[in-house]
Amino acid sequence: MKIEMEETNSTIKSVSKAKGKSFFLRDAFKNGDKFTKLSLIIMGISNLVHGQIVKGLFFIFTEISFLIYMITTGMEEIFLLGSLGKTQQGWVYNETLGIDVLQDGDNSMLILLFGIFAVFAVSIFILIWMANIKSAMELQTLKNDGKKIPMFKDDIKEYLDGKLHNTLMFLPLLGIFAFTVLPLAFMILIAFTNYDSQHQPPGNLFTWVGLENFKAMLSVGGTISNTFWPVLGWTLIWAVAATFSTYIGGILLAILINKKNVKIKSFWRTMFILSIAIPQFVTLLTMKTMLQDEGALNVLLQEIGLISGPIHFWTDPTLARITVIVVNLWIGIPFTMLTVTGILMNIPKELYEAAKVDGAGPIVIFFKITMPYVLFITAPTLITAFIGNINNFNVIYLLTAGGPANLNYFQAGKTDLLVTWLFKLTTTGKEYSYASTIGIIVFILSIIFSLLLYRKTAAYKEEGDFS
Amino acid sequence: MKIRKILDFSFTHILLLLLSIVWVMPILWVVLISFRQEAGSFTPYFFPKALTLDNYIKLFTDTKQFYFAKWFGNTLFVAICSCILSTFYNLSTSYCLSRLRFRIRKPFMSFALILGMFPGFMSMIAVYYILKGVGISQSLIALILVYSGGAGLGFYIAKGFFDTIPKALDESALIDGATKFQIFHKIILPLSKPIMVFTVLTSFMAPWMDYIFASVIMGDNYDNYTVAIGLTKMLDREFINTFYTQFAAGAVLVSIPIAILFIIMQKYYVEGVSDGSVKG
Numbered sequence: 217m218k219i220e221m222e223e224t225n226s227t228i229k230s231v232s233k234a235k236g237k238s239f240f241l242r243d244a245f246k247n248g249d250k251f252t253k254l255s256l257i258i259m260g261i262s263n264l265v266h267g268q269i270v271k272g273l274f275f276i277f278t279e280i281s282f283l284i285y286m287i288t289t290g291m292e293e294i295f296l297l298g299s300l301g302k303t304q305q306g307w308v309y310n311e312t313l314g315i316d317v318l319q320d321g322d323n324s325m326l327i328l329l330f331g332i333f334a335v336f337a338v339s340i341f342i343l344i345w346m347a348n349i350k351s352a353m354e355l356q357t358l359k360n361d362g363k364k365i366p367m368f369k370d371d372i373k374e375y376l377d378g379k380l381h382n383t384l385m386f387l388p389l390l391g392i393f394a395f396t397v398l399p400l401a402f403m404i405l406i407a408f409t410n411y412d413s414q415h416q417p418p419g420n421l422f423t424w425v426g427l428e429n430f431k432a433m434l435s436v437g438g439t440i441s442n443t444f445w446p447v448l449g450w451t452l453i454w455a456v457a458a459t460f461s462t463y464i465g466g467i468l469l470a471i472l473i474n475k476k477n478v479k480i481k482s483f484w485r486t487m488f489i490l491s492i493a494i495p496q497f498v499t500l501l502t503m504k505t506m507l508q509d510e511g512a513l514n515v516l517l518q519e520i521g522l523i524s525g526p527i528h529f530w531t532d533p534t535l536a537r538i539t540v541i542v543v544n545l546w547i548g549i550p551f552t553m554l555t556v557t558g559i560l561m562n563i564p565k566e567l568y569e570a571a572k573v574d575g576a577g578p579i580v581i582f583f584k585i586t587m588p589y590v591l592f593i594t595a596p597t598l599i600t601a602f603i604g605n606i607n608n609f610n611v612i613y614l615l616t617a618g619g620p621a622n623l624n625y626f627q628a629g630k631t632d633l634l635v636t637w638l639f640k641l642t643t644t645g646k647e648y649s650y651a652s653t654i655g656i657i658v659f660i661l662s663i664i665f666s667l668l669l670y671r672k673t674a675a676y677k678e679e680g681d682f683s
Numbered sequence: 684m685k686i687r688k689i690l691d692f693s694f695t696h697i698l699l700l701l702l703s704i705v706w707v708m709p710i711l712w713v714v715l716i717s718f719r720q721e722a723g724s725f726t727p728y729f730f731p732k733a734l735t736l737d738n739y740i741k742l743f744t745d746t747k748q749f750y751f752a753k754w755f756g757n758t759l760f761v762a763i764c765s766c767i768l769s770t771f772y773n774l775s776t777s778y779c780l781s782r783l784r785f786r787i788r789k790p791f792m793s794f795a796l797i798l799g800m801f802p803g804f805m806s807m808i809a810v811y812y813i814l815k816g817v818g819i820s821q822s823l824i825a826l827i828l829v830y831s832g833g834a835g836l837g838f839y840i841a842k843g844f845f846d847t848i849p850k851a852l853d854e855s856a857l858i859d860g861a862t863k864f865q866i867f868h869k870i871i872l873p874l875s876k877p878i879m880v881f882t883v884l885t886s887f888m889a890p891w892m893d894y895i896f897a898s899v900i901m902g903d904n905y906d907n908y909t910v911a912i913g914l915t916k917m918l919d920r921e922f923i924n925t926f927y928t929q930f931a932a933g934a935v936l937v938s939i940p941i942a943i944l945f946i947i948m949q950k951y952y953v954e955g956v957s958d959g960s961v962k963g
Binding site: 325326376377380383384387388389391392394395396397398400403469472473475478479487488489490491492493494495497499501502505506508510511512546550554603607609613635638639643648651652655658659662663 | 691695696698699702706707709710725726729771772773776788797801804806807813831834894895914918946949
């Protein structure tokens with residue numbers, strides 16, 4: 217039974233593979249009966265004729281609503297995408313009234329948003345249209361072969377079995393589409409417009425500017441690029457420093473806790489894990505106030521008598537950069553400790569014993585056995601952590617909010633990462649076009665580093681064979 | 684030899700003790716502040732002069748400026764709804780990608796990988812405008828939809844878990860005439876309790892911790908704030924002097940359940956991190 221099923225499955229697969237998308241369309245034109253051909257224009261007609269009422273009504277309903285949508289707004293929305301609106305809001309002389317009247321302008325932002333939506337709607341309609349023809353062709357073959365035509369009830373059964381993925385994935389995909397894909401497409405397109413604080417709808421229009429934003433960002437000399445390059449530099453320094461410091465610190469801590477003679481290991485582990493178990497907005501905001509000029513740490517140090525005046529943790533640019541890296545250790549080390557602990561326990565004992573027999577001391581063992589072993593297994597996580605740190609919004613934003621501010625920078629401070637700068641540009645600066653450009657650049661950076669990872673990870677290739 | 688062992692033992696433990704003091708101190712400090720009687724964000728001395736429970740009491744009774752109890756309720760509501768939706772989205776997607784074979788499976792996985800490379804909040808403003816367009820910005824429903832919307836993309840951990848369940852189980856059920864949906868909810872899900880708990884709890888915790896999306900979506904609608912934005916608001920320049928100790932009290936109240944949940948789940952957390960990175 218199983219073998220039989222697999223066989224039919226594979227034949228179906230090979231047939232559908234051989235018949236590419238265009239191929240089955242041509243097939244429908246050539247060999248389709250009159251109902252199939254009619255279905256090319258009036259969707260669902262073939263289903264209705266063959267008694268698949270619900271399916272047929274669904275197709276027809278989709279077609280009608282799509283046509284109504286296209287005629288009333290859709291066509292215009294797609295058409296408007298080209299210019300993003302022409303009429304600017306402003307005072308226009310009204311002859312009948314004899315005074316200036318405020319005339320509503322086009323809202324470029326809404327035009328772009330609805331335009332993208334319309335394009336997506338068209339593509340989804342095309343998919344449904346093709347499903348309709350496929351269904352018509354299937355019905356035709358079934359009828360020619362004299363087989364029973366599946367009714368609505370059978371269809372439902374099929375959607376809980378062979379086509380289960382359609383049923384289960386529908387809502388998740390809808391969510392992904394509405395809250396990830398659509399907004400992302402919108403923001404990516406914004407990077408190619410001049411949607412900045414000077415061009416805010418509804419008062420003003422914005423329009424396509426091609427690669428201007430990227431030029432402003434990457435060239436040398438402008439205010440934007442004078443901010444971009446230093447911020448990029450700091451982002452990379454931060455990512456390298458944060459990744460490696462927490463990585464090595466975490467491994468050392470894990471080794472320390474896992475030493476044979478340590479009592480109540482889980483107690484120590486929990487003490488350290490507390491710092492990541494508590495929401496970051498609590499711990500980081502606390503750290504922020506503790507390290508203020510008049511904050512708890514300065515007060516404590518002054519009470520003990522170690523220092524006479526406060527240390528300016530957040531107001532001195534260099535010190536602020538060092539402080540964020542150090543505070544990040546507080547969160548990052550337990551995190552690495554957590555991941556590495558399991559790996560440490562899996563290191564073959566024989567390796568250590570052999571090394572001891574050869575007279576290796578603990579330091580040699582650490583550098584020749586423990587480190588290479590852990591590094592070998594965790595190399596992929598290292599790159600993920602690196603990308604994570606490039607995007608480490610919370611630590612920077614909650615601790616310093618990018619400060620101390622720098623007047624030479626364009627709305628950025630000395631500890632701003634690309635992502636926190638992006639956030640500031642969108643929320644306070646309303647410089648959406650620059651923000652999106654930065655987003656795309658961060659994306660490209662992440663892609664480059666991930667490619668390094670995936671090309672090196674055998675596990676990913678193996679997954680391809682998994683089945 | 685014995686002396687060396689004792690030395691080693693005490694040295695290790697002293698080091699651990701010192702390190703844990705450094706690690707725990709900021710946390711103890713918040714707890715201490717939450718009991719401090721003197722208001723104000725900064726005091727010229729480290730240890731509070733007098734302790735009190737007033738901050739906790741005020742947090743719930745003084746609703747003139749901030750309404751912590753309501754924020755707590757909001758967050759709980761959002762957390763429960765979004766955790767139901769996210770768990771459903773996440774497990775469905777994971778099951779499909781792990782067990783079913785269909786045309787868009789591979790493209791979808793690569794697509795998810797690429798989507799994950801964009802900075803998460805790059806799309807934030809667009810999400811805000813979409814919600815505004817639909818007319819539900821600044822509402823709790825908007826938050827629920829945003830938190831659960833992307834859940835289908837976080838399939839790595841659950842998929843990895845499903846992958847480890849033997850295929851033979853599915854096949855024998857198939858021979859007995861089970862549909863794939865029955866296999867999903869009668870065989871796979873009962874076997875995946877740990878991962879279900881993990882998915883439920885992580886999605887339950889997210890609204891308690893998220894600051895960025897919530898603050899952008901809610902704007903100045905204090906009534907619909909979640910605890911994270913509400914408490915952060917207390918540290919704004921105009922409020923910090925009056926509300927600092929109350930902030931600490933609220934932070935402690937939120938942190939306790941979250942920290943307990945996290946410590947319970949740390950094992951899965953580790954698996955998730957290493958799985959997600961290796962399998963992509």
